[in-house]
Amino acid sequence: MNVDNTIHFEHVSRWYGQVIGLNDVSFTIPKGLTALLGPNGAGKSTMLKLVTGQIKPTTGGIAVLGEQPFSNPRVARSLGYCPEIDNFYEDMTGRQFVELMATLSGYKGQDKTQRVQNSIDRVGMSDRCDRKLGGYSKGMRQRIKVAQAIVHDPKVLVLDEPLNGLDPLGRRDMVNLYQQFAEEGMCVLISSHILYEVEQITDRILVMYKGRLLAQGGIRDIRKQIDSHPHRITLTTDNPRKLAGALLLDDTVISARMPQNNNRVVEVETAQPEKFYSNLADIILDGGFEVDVFQAPDNNLEAVFRYLVSA
Secondary structure: OOOOOOEEEEEEEEEEOOEEEEEEEEEEEOOEEEEEEOOOOOOHHHHHHHHOOOOOOOEEEEEEOOEOOOOOHHHHHOEEEEOOOOOOOOOOEHHHHHHHHHHHOOOOHHHHHHHHHHHHHHOOOOOOOOOEHHHOOHHHHHHHHHHHHHOOOOOEEEEEOOOOOOOHHHHHHHHHHHHHHHHOOOEEEEEEOOHHHHHOOOOEEEEEEOOEEEEEEEHHHHHHHHHOOOEEEEEEEOOHHHHHHHHHOOOOEEEEEOOOOOOOEEEEEEOOHHHHHHHHHHHHHHHOOOEEEEEOOOOOHHHHHHHHHHO
């Protein structure tokens, strides 16, 4: 159980009275970038509180950097935390807030000043750090939260929904930053509920649902569990009847139908999604179809949960 520079759970459960927040969960997270996926109520918040030492498990054992994290200042000094919900002193500037967090971490003088500036620079807030927090956008608030989380050079960084509120450019910048942290040897744990978002960040994930760990590993491994069930794909086209007929000729297609409430949509089911996607372009081009919208409603996080729960 003593695994340095990792987060390790061994048969961990956490109860809140008669309500279970986490149910017999075991895993090890090594250095690098790992995503924790799950909808509201999945147990993500409970897991992050256990990792950061805010609460202790009802049963089971936890090690962060080889030690139990609850009420442990040695772990706290090596752990950075960026919560989803912020509660700033709105009259402070961003710089003052990060300085406060650095002071609480025990830094003083020039060392503190340099650390604060470095962390602000890394999150791209150098030109806005002297504005009051009350005037910050959601994305700016997210960035400054990350700045305070890294001001003490943590070995473990826990980020709860860190991409919320960021525009596409800001999201790309922060994803690159998190990946840099991982490349520098940090153990980075990111909580999210959006699968496509996580796919841009890492291929190592934990899937939580109703307090249980449903799956863990690479995204391709998780997708294989989805691919054992028929996938649904919807296409919006000018000639749905003719497209449905052409799709049914493909050996990967199980069914193709037109819903009654929309006369421009074709709903397709396939048990071989990768092969179907490869064939689809030829079907559309050969038939001269105009496809305005293509959607794969099963190719998302909710589908992962649905199929894993029903398995």
